[in-house]
Amino acid sequence: MTQQTRLVEVRQKVLKQNDVTARALRTRFHNAGVFVVSLVSSPGSGKTTFLERTLTLLAKQYRVAALVGDLATDNDAQRLARSGAPVRQIVTGTVCHLEAEMVLKALEGWKLEELDFLFIENVGNLVCPATYDLGEDMRLVLFSVTEGEDKPLKYPPIFNTADVAVITKMDLAAATEFDNAAARKSIESVRPGMEIIEVSARTGAGMSEWMELLAARRGSGRRVAPVANLA
Amino acid sequence: MTQQTRLVEVRQKVLKQNDVTARALRTRFHNAGVFVVSLVSSPGSGKTTFLERTLTLLAKQYRVAALVGDLATDNDAQRLARSGAPVRQIVTGTVCHLEAEMVLKALEGWKLEELDFLFIENVGNLVCPATYDLGEDMRLVLFSVTEGEDKPLKYPPIFNTADVAVITKMDLAAATEFDNAAARKSIESVRPGMEIIEVSARTGAGMSEWMELLAARRGSGRRVAPVANLA
Numbered sequence: 001m002t003q004q005t006r007l008v009e010v011r012q013k014v015l016k017q018n019d020v021t022a023r024a025l026r027t028r029f030h031n032a033g034v035f036v037v038s039l040v041s042s043p044g045s046g047k048t049t050f051l052e053r054t055l056t057l058l059a060k061q062y063r064v065a066a067l068v069g070d071l072a073t074d075n076d077a078q079r080l081a082r083s084g085a086p087v088r089q090i091v092t093g094t095v096c097h098l099e100a101e102m103v104l105k106a107l108e109g110w111k112l113e114e115l116d117f118l119f120i121e122n123v124g125n126l127v128c129p130a131t132y133d134l135g136e137d138m139r140l141v142l143f144s145v146t147e148g149e150d151k152p153l154k155y156p157p158i159f160n161t162a163d164v165a166v167i168t169k170m171d172l173a174a175a176t177e178f179d180n181a182a183a184r185k186s187i188e189s190v191r192p193g194m195e196i197i198e199v200s201a202r203t204g205a206g207m208s209e210w211m212e213l214l215a216a217r218r219g220s221g222r223r224v225a226p227v228a229n230l231a
Numbered sequence: 232m233t234q235q236t237r238l239v240e241v242r243q244k245v246l247k248q249n250d251v252t253a254r255a256l257r258t259r260f261h262n263a264g265v266f267v268v269s270l271v272s273s274p275g276s277g278k279t280t281f282l283e284r285t286l287t288l289l290a291k292q293y294r295v296a297a298l299v300g301d302l303a304t305d306n307d308a309q310r311l312a313r314s315g316a317p318v319r320q321i322v323t324g325t326v327c328h329l330e331a332e333m334v335l336k337a338l339e340g341w342k343l344e345e346l347d348f349l350f351i352e353n354v355g356n357l358v359c360p361a362t363y364d365l366g367e368d369m370r371l372v373l374f375s376v377t378e379g380e381d382k383p384l385k386y387p388p389i390f391n392t393a394d395v396a397v398i399t400k401m402d403l404a405a406a407t408e409f410d411n412a413a414a415r416k417s418i419e420s421v422r423p424g425m426e427i428i429e430v431s432a433r434t435g436a437g438m439s440e441w442m443e444l445l446a447a448r449r450g451s452g453r454r455v456a457p458v459a460n461l462a
Contacts, residue, residue: 007245010238042274043357043386044378071358073384094388096327096358124385125358126274127302127327146377146400147275153304154355155274157325169377175406 018132021100025135032112035218036120038134040158041142042151043124046168048076049201050142051121055083057211062116067106069098069123076121086110097128100135117218130157138217144169145178152186159190164197164213171200249363252331256366263343266449267351269365271389272373273382274355277399279307280432281373282352286314288442293347298337300329300354307352317341328359331366348449361388369448375400376409383417390421395428395444402431 029036039047051066058064064083068076069090077089090098090106103120112118120136122129141162143151146169152159159165165187173180180198187194197213199206260267270278282297289295295314299307300321308320321329321337334351343349351367353360372393374382377400383390390396396418404411411429418425428444430437 007238007241010241014238042355043382044273044375045275070385072387073381075381075385094358094361096356123358124273125327125356127325127354127356128359130325144275144377146375146403150304150306151274154301154306156303172377172403172406175403 015131018100021104022133022135025100025104026137028112029118029135029137032115034112034115034118035214036118036134036136036138037214038120038122038136038139039142040122040126040129040139040162041124041144041168042126042147045124045142045144045147046201047121047124047142048079050166050168050199051119052080052083053201053204053207054210054214055080055085055119057207058117058214059084063114064117064119065110065115066119066121067103068121069102071095071123080121092123096123096125097132098122098134099132103134117214126151126155126158130161138163140164140166142166142168145173145183146176149179149182150186152183152190156190159187159194162191162194164195165191166210167196167198169200169202170198170205171203246362249331252335253364253366256331256335257368259343260349260366260368263346265343265346265349266445267349267365267367267369268445269351269353269367269370270373271353271357271360271370271393272355272375272399273357273378276355276373276375276378277432278352278355278373279310281397281399281430282350283311283314284432284435284438285441285445286311286316286350288438289348289445290315294345295348295350296341296346297350297352298334299352300333302326302354311352323354327354327356328363329353329365330363334365348445357382357386357389361392369394371395371397373397373399376404376414377407380410380413381417383414383421387421390418390425393422393425395426396422397441398427398429400431400433401429401436402434 041047055064065086066080067088067090069092070076071092074089077087080087088106090102120134139162141158187196197206197210272278286295296317297311298319298321300323301307302323305320308318311318319337321333351365370393372389428437428441
């Protein structure tokens with residue numbers, strides 16, 4: 001199909017441009033000493049609740065901020081702002097993912113060197129965000145116990161491009177008859193050795209393990225020599 | 232951004248081609264006397280469980296079949312086949328939605344005039360499927376009580392292109408402190424007057440109301456004079 005072939009070609013050029021911007025962002029983040037974590041998941045997996053809790057806990061020790069993407073509304077930015085952290089909403093219109101250029105624009109006026117952690121919550125989508133690098137140090141893919149244990153098998157690219165899998169809403173595991181072993185087997189078969197954490201943002205279960213992981217990754221991230229500035 | 236403009240242009244041509252194929256499909260469906268229902272939702276909203284139950288109930292009175300789309304695996308086709316209905320999996324690879332052309336190919340060899348209902352379960356995605364007509368008579372958008380009451384506000388295009396909203400996993404409403412009034416208000420503000428049904432495929436609640444709605448829509452659909460064959 002000729003139109004499809006052209007679509008693929010044009011998409012590849014857009015992706016190439018995205019990679020250039022993402023690389024420049026990554027260099028800026030490294031030079032500023034800010035550790036950047038992005039979050040991807042289906043709509044309704046609990047990204048915002050998890051992130052709100054994360055920001056609130058981290059803010060006791062660190063300087064934190066967040067960007068959040070949605071097709072419409074600034075509901076999530078308002079929710080996250082309750083943590084006290086600076087938050088900006090990126091409204092994507094009909095675009096099903098964030099792009100590096102959107103992140104770049106949203107950061108305007110922020111002094112990155114005054115931050116320890118920056119979080120980027122992507123649009124709720126288990127497909128489109130997979131191929132867009134945002135310059136982040138670590139990408140989380142979240143999925144809730146209510147979604148079914150085979151999500152990793154059905155959406156392999158997003159699990160392949162993420163660093164850590166977060167199983168959310170663990171407080172509903174019993175009510176949904178969640179099969180933990182099956183979920184872990186799904187993740188393992190798509191991305192062997194992937195780090196997995198289990199949380200309930202509602203009860204707070206697993207959050208201290210998550211805080212430790214973040215601190216450790218940020219520490220090891222800082223030990224890496226910054227790459228040359230390509231911006 | 233020039234690449235973005237080109238991307239939009241090429242996308243529009245692909246959509247135009249999709250509309251031509253979808254229109255031909257719709258004519259075929261009408262002429263064959265089969266009522267076609269598509270289902271869209273986030274990953275993990277319970278489309279497959281809801282559809283499995285629907286097929287099982289309908290099969291007592293009607294001739295039913297289903298197509299199901301996923302990036303990878305034929306897990307859903309296997310689950311749906313337990314209903315006894317003919318089912319085919321459409322594997323989309325990295326494509327985040329079904330297109331009319333994929334439906335056309337998947338139907339090869341099936342005698343549509345021997346069916347009363349055909350269901351098409353889209354890839355789990357609240358963004359991409361919105362703009363692709365599949366020739367269906369009715370489109371359902373599903374969202375579960377675990378996903379948050381503001382999903383319609385955050386993903387307006389998919390609600391705008393659907394005919395009926397189905398709130399799923401009602402058996403978890405109490406455990407998730409689901410705010411029914413807020414959810415209905417969200418739907419109403421995006422798509423005033425949209426029909427809403429509440430179900431629990433697990434307990435069976437709401438399924439008889441759903442069966443009545445299907446029968447009524449199919450009945451009224453059949454009363455419409457078939458449009459000229461454009462295929």
